[in-house]
Amino acid sequence: MSSDKKISSAVIRRLPRYYRYLGEIKESGIQRISSNELSNRMKVTASQIRQDLNNFGGFGQQGYGYNVEYLYEEIGKILGIDKTHSMVIVGAGNLGQAIVNSEDFAKRGFIIRGVFDNNKELDGRKIGEHQIMMSDRLPQFIKDENIEILAITVPKDAAREVARVAVEAGIKAIWNFAHTDINVPDNIVVENVHLSESLMRLSYNMANHANQ
Amino acid sequence: MSSDKKISSAVIRRLPRYYRYLGEIKESGIQRISSNELSNRMKVTASQIRQDLNNFGGFGQQGYGYNVEYLYEEIGKILGIDKTHSMVIVGAGNLGQAIVNSEDFAKRGFIIRGVFDNNKELDGRKIGEHQIMMSDRLPQFIKDENIEILAITVPKDAAREVARVAVEAGIKAIWNFAHTDINVPDNIVVENVHLSESLMRLSYNMANHANQ
DSSP states (O other): OOSSSOOOHHHHHHHHHHHHHHHHHHHTTOOEEOHHHHHHHHTSOHHHHHHHHHTTTOOOBTTTBEEHHHHHHHHHHHTTOSSOEEEEEEOOSHHHHHHHHOSHHHHTTEEEEEEEESOGGGTTOEETTEEOEEGGGHHHHHHHHTOOEEEEOSOHHHHHHHHHHHHHTTOOEEEEOSSSOOOOOTTSEEEEOOHHHHHHHHHHHHHTTOOO | OOSSSOOOHHHHHHHHHHHHHHHHHHHTTOOEEOHHHHHHHHTSOHHHHHHHHHTTTOOOBTTTBEEHHHHHHHHHHHTTOSSOEEEEEEOOSHHHHHHHHOSHHHHTTEEEEEEEESOGGGTTOEETTEEOEEGGGHHHHHHHHTOOEEEEOSOHHHHHHHHHHHHHTTOOEEEEOSSSOOOOOTTSEEEEOOHHHHHHHHHHHHHTTOOO
8 A cells, every 4th residue: 555645544543443344244244345335334425435445545346346355354454453463451450451351352463462560469360361460571571572562551640651661662552541641752653542531522422412 | 602613523532632631730730821831731733722722712812821720611611521420331341340440530520320230140249339230220220310321331242232221211322332333313422432443543553653
């Protein structure tokens, strides 16, 4: 794919949803689908779908529609999930445990390689198949195991220091659940999940009686 | 505020972040702030800040800057968090527990009134101060207690049925963590937190070496 063209963040935001629908359609045994039918299922206009997918050269053929498996795989490649990614989680509380125990992420190729916490009482305790390690081992682990992604599920006061240490050890991306902004060099990818901000958007939409 | 003007979802998406920064600035004792200084802290351009806040009539005065407390409170009103909201959680797994145990939400006025699950082994068990209730009590509870928000933290196969029941009982908004789209009438607000999609955006940004 040509990287000359800047793809809008709105399109990128929608791509995982295409991927999810196409995965479900594929699993149900459907091999091709028109933009109209995809539109009906996804409740997005067909022209939006065509426009979005055109960003990547488009995969459809007039009168045939989209080849579901091909489109699914191409979007997977665009999203970078055609290969696996190694991830560690720092913060073994409920949220960290929820991530470890979910099967969704491994299914998408995000492989959890270690779980860390700085609470000594948790040292060696198990979450699923993972034995909790103490956070002072994090930098070496990142280096030795070539870890790409750090998920931060510690309280916000601790989050920045965890990020700093991990960046120094060579982490490439941070999935941040702490309710604070993580300031890192530009070459480090940061994806925030700010749950209270999500709840405020919900509240805004309630106050303004509008579904988004 | 006039509701004639349609505020873009990009602006709404940014408002909670303004709210968070202003809250921190307020707590640090600062009473007024220029858009330039806010810009430095938030790493957003000053013109973007002025433009965003102008959507709401603007709160700044030339040469004075913004009154932090006033702006914080006005944005709180816009976000609908100047009043409290009642919420129930269905799904008492790790994710449900993480939400119950977080103090962030109550601080913003989102009051958890009940936690439900359909696993009989959890009946009566406690999460924090909440005794887990069985899901068959959900509809009556929503009606009796005038619950506004339903947080869904059950697996996706169960999510739609939970939503259907809650909508019938009069719920106004759904905070959906299940990795599926919840189809509800237009007057019901839905806010999705799709963690695997967040992770795919991270992966996309890694593949394209661009911080967002």
